[in-house]
Amino acid sequence: MSTVRNIFRRRLRAFLTIFGITIGVFALVVMGSMAEKINLLIDGGTRYYSDKVIISDASTSMGAISTTPISVGRIPEIENVPGVARASASVYMLLKKDQGMSMGVPQGIMGTDMRQVGYEKFKLTMAAGRDLAPSDRGKAVVGSDVAKALNAQVGKRIELRGEMFEVVGIYNKTLTAPDNTVTISMADVQALLYAQLPSIIQQQVKPEQLATGITAYPQSGVDPNQLATTIQGTVSGVNANGPKAFTDQFKSATKIFNSIIFGVALISLLVGGLSVVNTMTMSVFERTREIGIRKAIGASHRQIVGQFLIESAMIGFLGGVTGLALGWITSIAVNAVMASSGTVLFLVTPRLALGSLAFAIVLGVGSGFYPSLHAARLKPVLALRYE
Amino acid sequence: MKSIISATGLTKRYQLGKDNFVDALRGASVDVGAGEMVAIMGPSGCGKSTMLHMMGCLDNPDGGQVQLNGRRVDNLGGGAITKLLREEIGFIFQGFNLVPTMSAIDNVAIAAQYAGKSRREANRLAQEALDRVGLADRADHRPNELSGGQQQRVAVARALVNGPSVILGDEPTGNLDSTSSAEVIDMMREINLTTGTTFVLVTHDPDVAEACDRVIHMRDGLVIEETAAIGIWEGAPCGTDAAVAVC
């Protein structure tokens, strides 16, 4: 109690100092919750790609979203490569034609030839309705974020690239890519993709031959990275990427993001820390006489240091709590506003919440240390002569 | 009478500039007996506070010695001084004596806590000490909710709480009107006579001097004279030393 009263002896100064830490922690929570969301996304991606080889047309640069179609007819050739247990074709396209840059995973439409069933380890569970059956036409199963964006409910109809589909199921949240994906049958997505192709290409391909990628599942004991190299070497005109290609790409993205967080933390450390140093130094100066009296009645060095450290820790704590609360509220509010576009930008995880609070307290203690030491070293006589 | 504080030949020089200094003490000697209540008087700047601080180990003399209970204390290290301040010596200062953000009882209890008492025990002792100075009903008041006299009585309670053998006061009534002043003086004298706690009080206040057993006069950093005071204490029961003049 006395600690809090001491801090608020100079009310405006206390508020300003706490506010400084609040801003720092706020920035940390907002940036951090963005990073946490992206880290989870990447985590999911890493898990998804960990046991397979993604094959696309050689003219496609890289990644799951390929621009040039690959023919379904290449599956037998790929399955003949030693080490391949199964190959499965899929079509992936963006939900909206002119989808601008977006944070996180873009919304997409996906269909597979179902050959992956029994080989794919990344399992999706139903939040509502049922999963897609091979014979379904004109039916869709929707990921949880995109469901919000499209206002999709089981039994209702949604529009995908100008065609109407009936929603038969909604997947549980995975916190990664499938949350932003609508799954429809292979034939349906092939038709959608075919309709988008320039007419010159349309003349050269048949819709039922269209795929954007082929996924190869290795036999047990076969290293997927090794297999990617083998496929690349034996099958002509394709790009084969093992898990490593994806994790490398993800890693660099995480690195950039983590350094941004680190930068924010550093700046708030500096700004918040200096203002606590300033406040505590002033406070020690103003309370010179009090310190003298405390020492005259038997306070040891350690007891004086402890008293001031508790005060600066309290300043850090108060700033941390308000910063965390504001950051949390902001992330919830922004998520709510962006929900209509299907983007979930922030995720405040327990470790982030506790981490930023601990950060604020450590900041308070760290910057209160020197002023406290200074207080403890004051000579009692000099302190007592001070009025 | 057994001596409790004996200071001999204390000198202290404050260097202000290269050739500019003040000799606050120039070989002052004082001897205080156990259970005595003495006043130190003298013009402003003559070194009274400096001397008191040395008796209470808050300051080191340049020359001379201080003994407390027969033990030399002017050359002690920080830890030993802290221990002494906790167990042997109590302080009362002129004004702004209390921590403004703490209640009366907390102001007293903190001294007991510094001395290593548990919070509970410290609170019990503090309550007792406040009772002693007649402020039991003001325990939860903050200093700014107390009169000047009451604040000084809290300071007396704080000086008492660890049961020291000596209480040192630097102008304890300096900021008080005569009524509150008399209250505080009576209180100190009563404690002195009933517990045998030694009091050394630096003062300009003749009323304080009057209540003491002896007055030590200082000038220019030296003790120049000692006079026996009347030792009046208005509240003294007849038959005690202090009551001689009253009865």
Ligand SMILES: Nc1ncnc2c1ncn2[C@@H]1O[C@H](COP(=O)(O)OP(=O)(O)OP(=O)(O)O)[C@@H](O)[C@H]1O
């Ligand atoms: N820290 C210091 N630095 C320089 N000079 C000092 C210091 N402390 C005390 N002095 C000087 O030493 C002398 C004695 O000071 P002291 O405080 O002991 O006087 P005092 O008798 O208590 O006076 P007062 O009755 O006004 O309180 C004074 O001249 C004072 O200016």
Ligand SMILES: [Mg+2]
């Ligand atoms: Mg003085």
